Amino acid sequence: MSNQNLRRDEAATRSALITTHSYDVSLDVRRAADPNVAGYTSRSVITFAAGEPGASTFLDFISGELHSVFLNGKGLPIADIADGSRIRLDNLQAENQVTVTGTALFSTSGEGMHRFFDPADGQCYLYTQYEPADARRVFANFEQPDLKAEFTFHVLAPSGWQVASNGSETERIQLTSDPATSRWDFAPTKPMSTYITTVLAGPYFKAEDTWNGTLGDGTVLAVPLALYCRASMAESFDAAALFRLTRNGLDFFNGLFDFPYPWGKYDQAFVPEYNLGAMENPGLVTFTESYVFTSRATDSQYQARANTLLHEMAHMWFGDLVTMQWWDDLWLKESFADYMGTLGLDRTTDWDTAWVDFANNRKAWAYVQDQLPTTHPIVADIPDLEAAKQNFDGITYAKGASVLKQLVAYVGFEAFIAGSRRYFKDHAYGNTTLAELLAALGAASGRDLGEWARRWLQTSGISTLTGEIDEHDGVLAAVTLVQDARDPVTGRQEPRPHRLRVGCYDFDDAGALLRHDSVETDLSGARTAVAGLAGRQRPALLLVNDEDLTYAKVRLDARSEATVRSSLDRLSDPMARALCWTALWDSARDAVTPASLYVDAAMRFGPSETGIGVLLNVLGNASTAIERYVPRAQRDSVRSGFLNVAAAELLGAGPGSDQQLAWARTVAATSRYDASRLELIRGLLAGSTVVPGLAVDAELRWNFWHALAAHGQASAEQLDAELARDNTAAGKSGHATAMAARPDAAVKEAAWNAAVHGTSLSNQLLSATIAGFSTGPAALLSAFIDRYFECLTPVWSGRSIEIASRIVRGLYPAAQDLDGFGGTPGTHAVIVRSDNWLAEHKDAPRALRRIIIEQRSHLLRALTAQAVNAPVRTAQPAS
Numbered sequence: 001m002s003n004q005n006l007r008r009d010e011a012a013t014r015s016a017l018i019t020t021h022s023y024d025v026s027l028d029v030r031r032a033a034d035p036n037v038a039g040y041t042s043r044s045v046i047t048f049a050a051g052e053p054g055a056s057t058f059l060d061f062i063s064g065e066l067h068s069v070f071l072n073g074k075g076l077p078i079a080d081i082a083d084g085s086r087i088r089l090d091n092l093q094a095e096n097q098v099t100v101t102g103t104a105l106f107s108t109s110g111e112g113m114h115r116f117f118d119p120a121d122g123q124c125y126l127y128t129q130y131e132p133a134d135a136r137r138v139f140a141n142f143e144q145p146d147l148k149a150e151f152t153f154h155v156l157a158p159s160g161w162q163v164a165s166n167g168s169e170t171e172r173i174q175l176t177s178d179p180a181t182s183r184w185d186f187a188p189t190k191p192m193s194t195y196i197t198t199v200l201a202g203p204y205f206k207a208e209d210t211w212n213g214t215l216g217d218g219t220v221l222a223v224p225l226a227l228y229c230r231a232s233m234a235e236s237f238d239a240a241a242l243f244r245l246t247r248n249g250l251d252f253f254n255g256l257f258d259f260p261y262p263w264g265k266y267d268q269a270f271v272p273e274y275n276l277g278a279m280e281n282p283g284l285v286t287f288t289e290s291y292v293f294t295s296r297a298t299d300s301q302y303q304a305r306a307n308t309l310l311h312e313m314a315h316m317w318f319g320d321l322v323t324m325q326w327w328d329d330l331w332l333k334e335s336f337a338d339y340m341g342t343l344g345l346d347r348t349t350d351w352d353t354a355w356v357d358f359a360n361n362r363k364a365w366a367y368v369q370d371q372l373p374t375t376h377p378i379v380a381d382i383p384d385l386e387a388a389k390q391n392f393d394g395i396t397y398a399k400g401a402s403v404l405k406q407l408v409a410y411v412g413f414e415a416f417i418a419g420s421r422r423y424f425k426d427h428a429y430g431n432t433t434l435a436e437l438l439a440a441l442g443a444a445s446g447r448d449l450g451e452w453a454r455r456w457l458q459t460s461g462i463s464t465l466t467g468e469i470d471e472h473d474g475v476l477a478a479v480t481l482v483q484d485a486r487d488p489v490t491g492r493q494e495p496r497p498h499r500l501r502v503g504c505y506d507f508d509d510a511g512a513l514l515r516h517d518s519v520e521t522d523l524s525g526a527r528t529a530v531a532g533l534a535g536r537q538r539p540a541l542l543l544v545n546d547e548d549l550t551y552a553k554v555r556l557d558a559r560s561e562a563t564v565r566s567s568l569d570r571l572s573d574p575m576a577r578a579l580c581w582t583a584l585w586d587s588a589r590d591a592v593t594p595a596s597l598y599v600d601a602a603m604r605f606g607p608s609e610t611g612i613g614v615l616l617n618v619l620g621n622a623s624t625a626i627e628r629y630v631p632r633a634q635r636d637s638v639r640s641g642f643l644n645v646a647a648a649e650l651l652g653a654g655p656g657s658d659q660q661l662a663w664a665r666t667v668a669a670t671s672r673y674d675a676s677r678l679e680l681i682r683g684l685l686a687g688s689t690v691v692p693g694l695a696v697d698a699e700l701r702w703n704f705w706h707a708l709a710a711h712g713q714a715s716a717e718q719l720d721a722e723l724a725r726d727n728t729a730a731g732k733s734g735h736a737t738a739m740a741a742r743p744d745a746a747v748k749e750a751a752w753n754a755a756v757h758g759t760s761l762s763n764q765l766l767s768a769t770i771a772g773f774s775t776g777p778a779a780l781l782s783a784f785i786d787r788y789f790e791c792l793t794p795v796w797s798g799r800s801i802e803i804a805s806r807i808v809r810g811l812y813p814a815a816q817d818l819d820g821f822g823g824t825p826g827t828h829a830v831i832v833r834s835d836n837w838l839a840e841h842k843d844a845p846r847a848l849r850r851i852i853i854e855q856r857s858h859l860l861r862a863l864t865a866q867a868v869n870a871p872v873r874t875a876q877p878a879s
Helices: 008-017 231-236 239-257 299-315 331-348 354-369 385-390 395-411 413-427 434-445 450-456 558-570 574-589 595-608 612-629 632-652 658-670 675-686 698-710 716-725 729-741 745-756 763-773 778-798 801-810 829-840 846-869
Strands: 018-028 039-050 057-060 065-071 086-089 095-107 112-117 124-129 150-158 162-165 169-174 181-186 199-202 205-214 220-229 266-271 284-288 322-324 430-432 464-472 475-484 498-507 513-523 527-529 541-544 553-555
Touching: 008 018, 008 057, 065 086, 086 095, 124 266, 150 162, 150 199, 162 181, 162 220, 199 266, 205 231, 205 239, 220 231, 220 239, 239 266, 239 299, 239 331, 239 413, 284 299, 299 331, 299 354, 299 612, 322 331, 322 413, 331 354, 331 395, 354 395, 354 574, 354 612, 385 801, 385 846, 395 413, 395 434, 395 450, 395 498, 413 430, 413 434, 430 434, 434 450, 464 498, 464 541, 475 498, 475 513, 498 558, 513 527, 513 558, 541 558, 541 574, 553 574, 558 574, 558 595, 574 595, 574 612, 574 846, 595 612, 595 632, 595 846, 612 632, 612 658, 612 846, 632 658, 632 675, 658 675, 658 698, 675 698, 698 716, 698 729, 716 729, 729 745, 729 763, 745 763, 745 778, 745 801, 763 801, 778 801, 778 829, 778 846, 801 846, 829 846
Parallel strands: 018 150, 095 112, 220 266, 266 284, 322 430, 464 553
Antiparallel strands: 018 039, 039 095, 057 086, 065 095, 112 124, 124 199, 150 181, 162 199, 169 181, 205 220, 464 475, 475 527, 498 513, 498 541
């Protein structure tokens, strides 16, 4: 199915013409469990007003077949009004009712109505996912966020299933004509956008509870709660913990926002093959079922799940109650939810590292995105739906949240919350733009936020902050903060206002590295002198952006860097330690220091890192540094040293500890490229080698099989036997990855054809196959470079945007080296091939070009790091 697009100007024209009132949607999925049935009957009854009687507009509906369209009681000729995904409606009246009936198609891409057959028991599960514009794959509608309406859903499904939607169930009737089928009727919703409507259906396991909350005025709310997961996962479903998080979150946000939870019930469903972490559908939030931990999970994974749960809950206000007018202002919901999710985690749970993990993980995502040539302002230019799909990125989420954290430091927390409360009350169930939010926050804080918004929300790129130190005989004479705020696209300097802290750390008598002083300051231009530090002893570590108040990269001065590289494990404050890890990583990524030095730090200080979230991030960065940034001539040696440390830590870590599991995963991942520990892996799989406390469960087993397969030491028969032992959805993914990882030309050819030309792989199995394909010797994969560029246009035009994006991004030939090539990074064959394709396809869809530009940028960064860090070669005498 080809991508379907909608332009911003078309949406604006339509919303200026019509006002939507209500939808009554009926879906008949009673035959969904039959894999030979491709679709289901969908019927929409829509009432709406038109500001210009006699005018024309269009509905959106991506269907298998359109059966009938009635406008104001009159049947319309389908051949004349249907044009691809659009249904033209002419001669509108002041008030209108349109009824559309058709066959909608089940999906395996995670878009629209996704259908999944559980390999564990063969049962069929359905759920919907729409953002930004896939409700039109399920029912006819006006698919844009500013045309809100009330929605009433009716679902025909097998009587033994669980069925849920946004509204509460009002009636369930078993059909007398078909007792195996029942009809579920749901209450009308409050006004909402099409993309956050939802339906869930299948033999799901269901747990129920209630939240009783008392509001500030004494009003008591009783909100029904429910949790869903697949029946085969029920034993692993920790519903009690999830309900506890949910109740705590509702307590917190109802009090914080001073606006009662507006959507009646609060259901949460964990669903298979989900494209996102979660989706904020009012009354029925959907999550990836990878949050149902069927294998051993670290504390940081539980913390990340809690963060996501609270992020989605914040959306009930930011995004659902008040929604952006168009996707340019996507940040109005995602940035706020990202910030509020971390705030909620910090305020309502026992985890005390919420902001540490935010600094080390979420902001790292934003830093990477913000240095790409496709970076954009937080308030982005989104001309169409394809651009919107690509904009769910680190800028919109993590940079936006980081900037909000900076705004809180700028205006104060109380003013920030007061402005948010005003915003909800003024715009409840409506749509807004940046101007409405700034008005509310400005009124509450007494500050004119126009210039702040221009500098932070309407410019792109990331500032790099450096502390220049002038000292005499170990005493500080002056400390100056220098801001490099060059836009990566235009090259212009765009200095931003920063409210930040500068921390001074020294060693105590016991050798611990502790903060002994901290100065808060404002930085607004290229250079700012820090008041309050002159005359003090020169600290061993001067940490710019101490406590992580602002959004910026930090370069350590020479002495501070030396302190960190020699004594990072003696820095006891977890936030300061995370910020130093980030500074080391940014320095390696930017080719300021050799990537091998970051790996050295990971080997030296990783074993003593107590923050499991930070440790997992550090180990992942070290792996990236080895395989991408370290020159090929040095790589085997650096990787071997890293793997030796990982294996030693696996064997020596505390039994059953999160650190033990982290090192086990690292041994598995690194062993895909180094065969020296395969005997250990085989022993762990067979049970002949036992590491006390290590649970070699399904997830870890598939990681080990992936490593063996990458070296040709796992046969198809062995992998099939492992799948028979773990015949689950996760097992099928692990099997697909390991099968495609085998270093055989025929295997790679089959994986390529399945991904690029086949249509049988679901979204999850497609990604698993691509992951396995991409694991392999460069000589095998180089044969596919030209084929990659040749397939781009047909893949983009012939597949849904979700599937096309996975193929284009995942199969880009990124694993390239400079050693032995003989050129510069800019003249590398894959860089040149990318440049040629972009030059020859200037009219290709923006979203497709964006992916190629970004992948090219990632590769160029890696090649540049290799070039900068390559050993100097001396000329050899002629023979």
